[in-house]
Amino acid sequence: MARSTARPVVRLRSTAGTGVTYVTRKNRLNDPDRLVLRKYDPVAGEHVAFREER
Template sequence: MARTELRPVVKLRSTAGTGYTYVTRKNRRNDPDRLVLRKYDPLARRHVGFREER
């Protein structure tokens, strides 16, 4: 049970507006704010920021 509380599954949505998403886990203690990662968006064909969606 402790695993789901500390490292929840979060959905990362593209900021390019394509609707493409990634799914990952995050450590709530290290990253309490919304996560933003720069990843590849195949619909936009470039690297863009992916923001955590709640």
Template structure:
């Protein structure tokens, strides 16, 4: 069995305030801070920043 401690599942929430979310995994060693990705928000109809929520 693989350990899941190094690559936890994180939720990314849109900064546009639409409530859109993505679920992904991140490498805790390479990205110890909160993850920020530019993804497509289907509700807003544009690419916006998605930030990790805890």
């Protein structure tokens, strides 16, 4: 089964500078810009913004 190019796997890196990452998929048609999600950073101990890295 081929992977769709419309939903690539992206890595989200914490903006708190702790080096924590999450891996997710995004719909490139709905979100053409870099994805920013607010998720929990266990090193910082709080919810922070995670930005898509390329």
